[in-house]
Amino acid sequence: MLEIKNLRVKVADEDAEILRGMDLKINPGEVHAIMGPNGSGKSTLAYVLAGKDDYEITAGEVLYNGANLLEMAPDERAAAGLFLAFQYPIEIPGVGTMTFLKTAMNAQRKARGDEELTTPDFMRRMKEVAQKLKISPDMLKRPLNVGFSGGEKKRNEILQMALLEPTLCVMDETDSGLDIDALRIVADGVNTLRAPDRSFLVITHYQRLLNHIVPDVVHVLSKGRIVKTGGKELALELEERGYADFVEEAA
Amino acid sequence: MADKGLIKTRAEDAFAGHFASLPADDPMRDIRADAFGAFAQKGLPHRRIEDWKYTDLRALMADAPAPAAPAAPEVAASAMTRADLFDGIERDRIVFVNGHFVPSLSETSGLGDAVEFASLGRFLADGGAILDRYDLADPANAPVLALNSAFVGDGAAIRIKEGAKLARPLEIVTLFAGDEPGLQTLRHQVAVEAGAEATILQTYAGPDGVAYQTNIVAEIRVAEGARLNWIKAQEEGDEAFHLGLILPRLEAGAVFDPFIFGAGSAVARSEIRMAFDGEDAISNIRGTTIARGSQHIDTTLVLDHAVPGGLSREFFKAAIDGEAKGVFQGKITVRQAAQKTDGQMMSQALLLSERAEFANKPELEIFADDVQCAHGATCGQIDEDMLFFLRSRGIDAKTAQQLLVQAFLAEAIEQIGDEAIIDVLEARTRRWLGVAEAA
DSSP states (O other): OEEEEEEEEEETTOOOEEEEEEEEEEOTTOEEEEEOOTTSSHHHHHHHHHTOTTEEEEEEEEEETTEEGGGSOHHHHHHTTEEEEOSSOOOEEEEEHHHHHHHHHHHHHHHTTOOOOOHHHHHHHHHHHHHHTTOOHHHHHSEETTTOOHHHHHHHHHHHHHHHOOSEEEEESTTTTOOHHHHHHHHHHHHHHOBTTBEEEEEESOTHHHHHSOOSEEEEEETTEEEEEEOTHHHHHHHHHOSHHHHHHHO | OOOTTSOOOHHHHHHHHHHHTSOTTOTTHHHHHHHHHHHHHHOSOOTTSGGGTTSOHHHHOOOOOOBOOOOOHHHHHHHGGGGOTTTTSOOEEEEEETTEEOGGGOBOGGGGGGEEEEEHHHHHHTTOGGGTTSOTTSGGGTTHHHHHHHHOOBOEEEEEOTTOBOSSOEEEEEEOOSSSOOEEEEEEEEEEOTTOEEEEEEEEEOOTTOOOEEEEEEEEEEOTTOEEEEEEEEEOOTTOEEEEEEEEEEOTTOEEEEEEEEOOOSEEEEEEEEEEOSTTOEEEEEEEEEEOTTOEEEEEEEEEEOSTTOEEEEEEEEEEOTTOEEEEEEEEEEOTTOTTOEEEEEEEEEEOSTTOEEEEEEEEEEOOSSOEEEEEEEEEOOOHHHHHHHHTTTOOHHHHHHHHHHHHHHHHHGGGOOHHHHHHHHHHHHHHHTOOOOO
């Protein structure tokens, strides 16, 4: 599904490398977690996969279902099935949440050569998913993320994920800013989306999210490289011992 | 004093020639002569005149066409398709073509007894004493008002009677027809009497490729407790020169809500000079400018709070593309007597290309000590983070940009409050952006 080979990345116009030779392979249906301290390159990885253009790829490649991901525009990546759940979802005044959702769904369908959804079909699907995520109709009428609480913004991300039906979901610190109830709603939303042909890359600081979204593989990212890979028990070990041990191991 | 250092421009010479050719037996001859004298003395304003710093008429106005003759009836009728912006709205309509009232294209059946309407041409033929009201030596009144008084041929005199509430909007269409350049000069006089309520739409339209000129002055009085929504849609042809001056006077408790939609013309200036004459009057002034190519679109507002308790809100948005230039000047004066004035001004521009330009000039002049006034002005490009967010959801760059520009402009349009008018202006904005309408 996703194969990252020796990826080296720096911020455009700066010298310091953030990802320094990263390798990662995710098979269909797998849930991988990436954990790591601040500044280890977690969010950079998420943005580079989604195609944000503030970064410069200096080496390596990323294959997504065999295609060269790094050559695709952000909207092409989305249409190909990649989804980034933002750590800080953007507020867009004046763009209604429903208008946005419909535009996005139809843009992807169009890019894939599918028929566009009719408004009643769209409404039906949206209402069904929104209800599960406890997203009120009132929220859907408001401009995108404007005036939403932290939890509402994250639930809105999961709503988009559910409607767009990606094959690879990259979740960038989706647990940040969530109280325990919101965390459960978000995790339930993700778990219902787990499928044999859908993979997840869950980026997080804390182990607690992984109690709810149980990963198949856990990686520790430090200084732009994966320094340890293990099963779900690795997350517990990290929680107990902190990152220091692993970071030193790598050094 | 004349600007002796300046050589007369071709346009100034042309105006002088056209003025000399006006009929000698015009009953308004003296008033026109005074007005033209005031214009000729100063000439066209230029960048060293503060009010015209960003819209230098000496540089921008290449020539001045002769006053336009009335259009042949079939020419006028077929040109009406250009003035179709508000066709989806039930309304009455007063139509001027090439500066002349055309009853056959107008529709005033809905006005009933609540409204008195007459074409101003009739009063002008009587000697035009009604025009003799402005101090033309005041530089603020030159050159638009001076040229208007010198050349005015017609206009709408509208009285909305005390307590009347118009059931549907009244549209004033100002249309240019034909392929020869011409000057159309109109003066409207609108009185909304105490407690009356009305929505007046104005549509300005004309052919592309014809360097015609529109000079329009609207004198408006909104009486005690009356309410007037005033929607100006400037959709002139692409070589047109549009000079518009709106002169509202608000009496106690009056509400005047203008919206200026600036989309057409090669060069346009829409100016409002508003006087708060009565206490506790309210004005919400909003507008959007959309410009591209080499268009130059100027919105200038001058608010004079002379009495206590006035409330004014200015909210303007502009999207400028290509090599176009937008101008916003907003001045709020709060005189010493005008305590408890509440004035807020915001102008925001979005530059969509490297060579697009916007000049933003907010000004506050406050002589009272118990007031709330604020202004803000921004000028920037499309937010990259918003663009990336939309693209990350599969929306292509062009569509994402359209969505963001539309949303930006809609914030001002949606404050109009009338759904039908909002729909018209938003649809028009989407057409400008090249958004395909869903079937």
